[in-house]
Amino acid sequence: MDPLVDTHCHLHRAEFDADREAILQRAKEAGVVALLDPATDRASNRTVLELAHRYPQLHAAIGIHPHDAQELTEDALSGLAQLATDEKVAAIGEIGLDYYREISPRPVQQEAFRKLLRLAHELAKPVILHCRQAEEGGTSGQSGEAYRDLFAILRECLKPPIRGVLHCFSGDADAAKEALDLGLYVSFSANLTFPKAESLRRVAKEIPLDRVVLETDAPFLAPQGRRGKRNEPAYLNELVESWAKIKDLTSEDIARTTSVNAYHLFGIGPAPKRGKVAYLIRNSLYLNLTNACTDRCVFCALSDEQFWKGEGRSPFVKGHHLRMSRDPSVEEVLEDVGDPSRYEEIVFCGYGEPVIRLKELLEVGRRLKEKGARWIRLNTNGHGDLIHRRPIGPELKGIVDEVSVSLNTPNAEQYLEICRPAFGLETYDSIKEFIRECREAGMKVVATVVAMPGVDLEACRRIATEELKVGYRVRTYDDVG
Ligand code: SF4
């Protein structure tokens, strides 16, 4: 499995004094290659830093937990500011609001939170946010005050998108949405694995995986089966399995994606491999033939506005970086695939339009079939006929078993607005024509639509199933792959 990152474990705590080395060894054996230890009170800020310097895989977050907000004097704050410039400090945390135990009075918590957010801003560090409501579950009424106040203070002190994570999330769908709108990552601890946490799992299902990081919150919140005992980073695997079930992905997909997220957010753990040609999601092997495209969809990570600026959306799909420095040759693609019979299906996809390289696509496809590929799918924008100035549907027959075409809108005008094709208004009708050719050639065809605000999904469904007589699938706007 890909390496894991535990973005929240309090390894500095006394519970680990007797066997910290053994804990780190077990974490390593479980694949946890980087760990982030957030300080909670004044004294622990020095300890997390000392430990981070002793163990290379351990990183520190500097902060004051809302329980200890009263400790944040001016003197303490300047002390933290000094510590936080250390190279092993990956974040400011954990900070936030805790109305559940309310150990510090609410106004004191809020004031400390503001000061620490401003510190994070000055130092350009991400934040680790703690939020606990007076009562668990729901954000409405009395029980929603903690989240409401947290979001209000965040908006007051920082400008979205905010670099940070809302850790050990326990709110409802509205709170999750607000966190995502602010640009935050969301993380759950083993609370997600508890049998009674059905509603929390429903919230988790709706959170795009590219905004999720993993945490144990050790020594607290041991997973189901070990409840009440001391938690430790090696148990992160149980959370990975829960996520895999919730998202209908493999544990590998969860590990890879969340580790890439942790790298982006905190700069810890291994740097992701860039420019992948063949990449695995579930048991499908995807092939990235080119980054060139004849569309410039507003939602695409390759579009000018969105492209990799070190934050926000980026050319990653489920933890795979798809921006290549050049197009791979046929031989390079085949070498990257290895034995194609190992996979349920091989998909020509990637960020870019594979049909632009039709000759190479057909050559790769033919040789993969010879080597035992079980099923070959093409994900395309459907511009093939316009790109090559002839009907290419029949040429795909025998090599491609299934074609998935991005229809995206119910009419040519809206297609122009959202997909901004190189061929102008005639593009939409040509896509429909391409779909017909593929259906008539006997391939399985599915028209897909990215659920953008303002797109009439019902009209799209009718065009696909009634007019074109092919399959239909809606894709979530911000959850590609
Ligand atoms: S068709 Fe795909 S690769 Fe091309 S711009 Fe649209 S989303 Fe991006």
Ligand SMILES: [Zn+2]
């Ligand atoms: Zn916390």
Ligand SMILES: [Zn+2]
């Ligand atoms: Zn914590």
